[in-house]
Amino acid sequence: MTSHEYATFLAGSANRARVVTALHEDGTGTVGSISDRLSMSRSTVHRSLRTFTEYGWTRRVDGTYRLTEAGELVLDAYETLIRTIEWVEEYEEFLTHLDDADGTFPIHGTTCANMVSATKDDPYRATTYIIDALTETSADRIRCITPIVSPLFADAARRLLDRGARIELIVSEPSLESAVQRSAEQQSPDSVAGFDLYSVPEDLPFGVTILDGERVLVSAFDDRGNLRACLDGKNPDFVEWATSTYETRRGESRRANVIPDL
Template sequence: MNASEAAAFLAGSPERHRLLAHLREQSGSPRDMADATDVSRRSVQRNLSEFADRGWVKKRDGVYELTTSGELVARTHRKYIETLDTISTYDPFYRHLPDADHAPNPAWLADATLVTASPDQPQAPVSHYVKRLRARETETVRMLAPVLSRLYHDAHAELVLSGVETELVMPPERIETARSSNPLEFRLVSRAIDIYEHDGPVDFGLTLGDNWAFAGAYDTEGQLRALLECDDPKFLDWAKTLYQQYRNRSSPIR
């Protein structure tokens, strides 16, 4: 059996996943497994026979246990299912990303917080961002932003006034819009923080503190649709690398 056939076989019945998961915990007779997994004894027998044909289990004195190959298959299949489940949970964030290069590994999101916009609460991600930004401690803030919104202004102004060094990377058209709509305010903001013009579009949001990060997914209208807050070290490394890629393609505004 090749890999495609094995994947199709495992996907053919959720009972197979339950039986492999149980066998990872303990060996047992078909009756034991039927009682423990709420799978009919007939189905247990049939699946065990198919597992044995594939070399995934062996039988000794009426008791089935995983072979080494079976253990590896069971472990890999469980990770696959868990990854799909995580992608489903964070789909409101992933679906609004510009491409897979902007997608963090689902394995890093076990303890992440996801806040999404809804018809009843369209500003929920923004409200969470502002609340959590005020609660976080940091000496520096680095931002990648598709838009410059007054909804974030007060929270970031408080950080700047408290001495937090801040830099912002934005697309050129958004910078020009902000500059032309209120030249005096823009001049004051640009003196307080370092603003960089990105050489190309920015369709994704990042805010990096010293040891935390927010990632924002925007729709085509520039509205924040989902906000991810995560402290996982690998997520932070990914966010810092992605931000630096944008920063390297940017120039200080004049």
């Protein structure tokens, strides 16, 4: 049999996965004990255990079964797959507009994260959510990566600077040049206290905002630069990914020569 056929066998029946999970949770089990525990027919349990033993996933000793190390690994991989599919279904809108995240996006690190997406009736819902988060935060240090330079977010940044927060912002050079052309005048990099602006040569596929290294907002944009969805979370893996992503971009950036007045 091929690896695909092994996987298809396990995934082809919810009962088979339940049998493996029961063995994992109880440590050992007999056909009768598992049948009673799962309210499943003995014949169904027996067929599953017999096949698992043939595959090397379980070991039988005097009528008692236990998972082998291989079985534990297979169960772990299966549960990871199920969690991934559940996550994809829950955050479909966010993933649809999240561009390349270097293949490192911590899907399971978004546990308990709040997802906000734009709707037909409220196309600015995600934008409003991020602005409110920035306006209401008590964070003293805000680090951001953004594909766009928007006056809406500039207003929120002014409020943060006015209360003494420090902001580091990384944008793409094309976005910065466009913002400079739109602004009525420009300021020198040292003229705005607490604000450091950096640029990277290439376009940025998504936005990241880190509030005091404790809370992260990841924003996804459509092809026209419209903010479509935002994921807000505090999971340590999520924060670690965002921090690593920011630091990588920061290492590639250079300080802007001018700050556009938006």
